[in-house]
Amino acid sequence: MLRSALADLPAYVPGRTVAGAIKLASNEVPYPPLPSVLARIADAAAAINRYPDNFSTELTGVLAARCAVDADQVRVGCGSVSLCTQLVQAVADADDEVMFAWRSFEAYPIIAAVSGASAIQVPLTDGHVHDLDAMVERITGKTRLVFVCNPNNPTGTAVTREQLVRFLRAVPEDVTVALDEAYREFVRDADVPDGLTLLEEFPNVVVLRTFSKAYGLAGLRVGYAVAGDPAVARAMAQTQVPFAVTTLAQQAALASLEPAAETELLDRVERIAAERTRVHGRLLELGYAVPPTQANFVWLPLGGATTDFAAGCEDRRVIVRAFAGTGVRVTVGTPEENDRFLDAAAVLAR
Ligand code: PMP
Numbered sequence: 001m002l003r004s005a006l007a008d009l010p011a012y013v014p015g016r017t018v019a020g021a022i023k024l025a026s027n028e029v030p031y032p033p034l035p036s037v038l039a040r041i042a043d044a045a046a047a048i049n050r051y052p053d054n055f056s057t058e059l060t061g062v063l064a065a066r067c068a069v070d071a072d073q074v075r076v077g078c079g080s081v082s083l084c085t086q087l088v089q090a091v092a093d094a095d096d097e098v099m100f101a102w103r104s105f106e107a108y109p110i111i112a113a114v115s116g117a118s119a120i121q122v123p124l125t126d127g128h129v130h131d132l133d134a135m136v137e138r139i140t141g142k143t144r145l146v147f148v149c150n151p152n153n154p155t156g157t158a159v160t161r162e163q164l165v166r167f168l169r170a171v172p173e174d175v176t177v178a179l180d181e182a183y184r185e186f187v188r189d190a191d192v193p194d195g196l197t198l199l200e201e202f203p204n205v206v207v208l209r210t211f212s213k214a215y216g217l218a219g220l221r222v223g224y225a226v227a228g229d230p231a232v233a234r235a236m237a238q239t240q241v242p243f244a245v246t247t248l249a250q251q252a253a254l255a256s257l258e259p260a261a262e263t264e265l266l267d268r269v270e271r272i273a274a275e276r277t278r279v280h281g282r283l284l285e286l287g288y289a290v291p292p293t294q295a296n297f298v299w300l301p302l303g304g305a306t307t308d309f310a311a312g313c314e315d316r317r318v319i320v321r322a323f324a325g326t327g328v329r330v331t332v333g334t335p336e337e338n339d340r341f342l343d344a345a346a347v348l349a350r
Contacts, residue, residue: 005114006114008113009114010109012110015319015321017319018314018317018319022317022318022333022341023319024297024318024320024321024337025320025331026218027213027295027296028216029214029269029296030333031216033217034216034256034261036261037252037255037256040254041220041248044250044251048248052249054242054243056076058250058254059076059250060074060075060224063224066257068196069196069226072230072233073228073230073233075233075236076223076245076253077245078223078245078249079210079221079223080180080210082223082240082241082244083208083224083236084108084180084208085115086240087178087208088111088115088117089115089239091176091235092115092116092117093116094116094117096117096118096143097118097142098115098117098146099120099135099139100112100119100122100147100148101123101130101131103155104147104149104153105149105153105182106323117144117145118142127157128299129157129159129291130149130152130157130159132148133167136170143175145175146171147178148164148167148177148179149182150180150181150192151187151192151293153183154299154323154327155299156292156293156294156295157299158189158192159192160192161191164179164198165193165198168198168202173203173204176205176232177204177205179195179198180208181207182209182210182213182223183295184209185213185215186213186214186272187294192294195207195226206226206232206233207226208224209223211223211249211256214265215265216265217249217252217253217256220253221249222253269296272332273296275332275333275334276293279332279338279341279342280292280293282345283298283342283345286342297330297332298329298330299327299328299329300330302326302328303325304325306322306327306328313348316344316347317340318337
């Protein structure tokens with residue numbers, strides 16, 4: 001009765017929530033929602049007998065102005081993972097190719113497989129960075145879409161403007177490049193480009209952003225795409241599930257962009273970025289080969305020791321995200337949470 005494609009589908013493994021344990025497994029921010037955002041959600045809840053605005057008109061307008069693009073280049077979605085799906089369904093027919101680095105965001109292979117497209121996975125370099133030259137070489141007449149996750153989940157590594165521009169110049173203009181910038185707000189390296197600055201020169205680029213991480217709205221599901229070409233944004237509307245972005249999510253995103261709220265949220269991001277530097281430095285001291293990270297997480301490439309390390313952390317009530325046989329991704333949390341993780345990492349390093 002079921003499609004054969006589903007039989008081999010890898011399962012999406014969400015970070016686990018374990019009562020009483022510290023969760024550093026899903027790249028969320030550790031802080032509670034702002035009171036102003038909660039108040040807006042409560043107000044919006046009074047109207048949930050009505051369907052939401054299917055076009056997220058107000059939020060789209062605000063985002064377009066901030067990104068200095070036309071509103072018809074912006075598409076708000078039910079989290080950026082939905083926008084990834086909409087994009088694949090907008091550009092790739094069955095048997096077309098969708099390319100991404102591996103390891104990267106674990107939803108990419110699932111989305112490609114469900115859509116019927118072929119997934120072309122190009123290994124990261126030994127330094128855990130996108131191998132953009134190798135990706136160019138793998139482009140064929142069937143390639144419709146290339147995901148570049150920058151910074152990359154789960155390794156935290158980022159490609160520079162120079163590397164990305166060279167790559168984009170080599171990609172045929174009828175191949176769409178999705179720059180997945182879910183962690184953009186955590187980037188502190190000035191060589192790592194803001195994808196929005198590339199849209200004018202490269203209209204085949206689509207930048208994907210989310211309110212789930214820096215803006216702390218993971219539970220509400222809202223993200224946005226900014227396309228160099230409005231035709232792509234329109235196509236993503238065609239492949240959207242109707243009413244996918246709730247009024248609560250739209251209003252919470254708008255409230256998060258109010259100047260006072262945004263200042264506070266980005267101040268939190270600053271704290272996380274500082275903690276990231278501390279956690280990364282300490283892990284290096286302990287002897288872990290952690291690559292440089294521009295995201296709100298660190299990557300421990302532990303190979304065969306991955307599962308034992310994650311179990312050791314869990315024994316100490318810290319939940320991390322293990323990718324069996326490859327490595328462990330650990331979200332940067334509050335200083336106290338990070339200390340708990342570092343204590344575990346110190347014991348497990350012995
Ligand atoms: N892209 C990347 C690289 C991610 O890591 C995530 C979240 N894990 C997403 C997209 C999806 O985020 P959301 O759907 O919550 O916006």
